[in-house]
Amino acid sequence: MEPHIFAITLAVEDLDASVAFYRDGLGLPTAGIVGTEFPGSETEPAGRVAMFQLASDVTLSLYPAGELAKDAGVPGSYTSGHGFSLGHRVPSPRDVDRLLAAAQAAGATVVGRVGERPWGIYSGYFADPDGHLWEVVCFLP
Incomplete structure (x- = not known):
């Protein structure tokens, strides 16, 4: 395949x-x-x-x-169930924050923490109105 x-x-x-x-x-x-x-x-x-x-x-x-x-x-x-997440890549940490805010304003729930991870990314998660988990991520230089 x-x-x-x-x-x-x-x-x-x-x-x-x-x-x-x-x-x-x-x-x-x-x-x-x-x-x-x-x-x-x-x-x-x-x-x-x-x-x-x-x-x-x-x-x-x-x-x-x-x-x-x-x-x-x-x-x-x-x-039913949501044992996975979908990833959306953006160019900068500011774009992560903007997209999370837009998703929340549209009815999503921002979940977990938002910020820099030790493995070189800045990210945050939101759950859409049905609970599907999305990670908004930017890879840091």
């Missing part, structure tokens, strides 16, 4: 609120919610999803948790 991730899909409880957080709060570009013509059913997943095109040809998708579970054919417990 070639090590290339092209999409990351986050399970969300409220798609509209999550789109507002990522689009309006963090400024990520999106066409908005698409796939509404596929309503789904009790057993078939609906198509309603939002996608954000990121750098390096990576797509961040937001999909309602129950629909993601149906699409994957797994119990809902598979789409």
